[in-house]
Amino acid sequence: MISTLGAALAPGIAILSYFYLKDKYETEPLHMVVKSFITGILLVFPVMVVQFGFQEELELGVFAQSYFLAGFLEEFFKWFMIYYTVYKHVEFNEPYDGIVYAAAVSLGFATLENFFYLLSHGLSTAFFRALLPVSSHGLFGVLMGYYLGKAKFVADPRKKRIYLGMSLGIPVLLHGTYDFILMAGSDVWPWLIIPFMVILWAVAIRRSSAALDRSIAAAFRRHYEQEEAEKI
Template sequence: MLATMGAAIAPGIAILSYFYLKDKYEIEPLHMVVKMFIIGLLLVFPVMVVQFGFQEELQLGVFAQSYVLAGFLEEFFKWFIIYYTVYQHVEFDEPYDGIVYAVAVSLGFATLENFFYLREHGGAAAAFYRALLPVSGHGLFGVLMGYYFGKAKFSVGRTRRRLYLVISLALPVMLHGTYDFILLMQQPIWPWLMVPFMLFLWLLALNLSRVALNRSMAAAFGAHYEKEVEKI
């Protein structure tokens, strides 16, 4: 049990630590990040109940399972919690903060989900696969969601803020649904699709986190800082 718990928790904590420690200017209060991680853990239960209800009542195809049961439901619950807990919070005071809090919620969710899976299908191979795909996938969807939360929070104009809030949900839903669709294809070709897809996600997430961090630093030190960073 302890080995399973360690294997389930370690990937999420590692990825969260990476994005948390990237914020070298004004690191977020640890208690806030832990709180959002725990909320992410607890989100697993209502999501499982809703997903089970849909699966029992409806005969859903691969597309609906991927984009509705997994993509929309899981990302919507995360989005809803972030919007109503930290989006208006005083600690959300720079663009990069959205990434930290969204990643914390997403990885909390992924960690408990990972624990349940490994308890039923344990083993080093399963733990390695789960760390590379589902856990990191949730973390990367969180980066994208948090990036656009940060854009919305610090944008001028109601229309622009609403647009970024819509994107903060729509983009993770689309990418999460695509991820699950590839897995559920049950075709020999799926690894050849998943590898470039995950590489794309990592490159996109790392680039957006860099942009958000530069904006946070520019807000603190002036627009000239962002220009200097772009020269490096």
């Protein structure tokens, strides 16, 4: 049990640490990040109940299972919790903060899913789970957080609505596509999932760097304004 728990926790903690420590200028309060991670863990249970209810009542094909049961439901629950617990919080004061908190929620969710899977299928699947399901959840969270950060700090109400829509729509689309590839068949999916994950990592790292640059610029601007105010 201890080894299974460690194997389930390790990839999520490692990926979250990478994005958390990337912000060297104004690191988010650790208790807030841990709280977001635990929120993601707790989200697994209501999502499982809702997914089970739809599976019992409806005969869903591969497309609906991928884009609705997995993509929409899981990403919507994450987005909803992030929006109402973090997005409006005073600690969300820089564009990069959205990435940290959304990644924390997503990786908390992925960690408990990973634990349940390893309990059922054994530790032999741990490496595969770390490379694909856990990291993909984290990267969906990075992109969700990137657009939440864009929405938070844009003045134009129309652009704010667009970015909020993108913060949910893009992770749903990517998550659904990921699941659809895995359900495509044993002979096909390895040739599709590898380039998908490479591109996903590349885009997530580029977006996180762009958000970090904006956060650094905002931090210097606040520091300059504070110094000017003190001179008066």
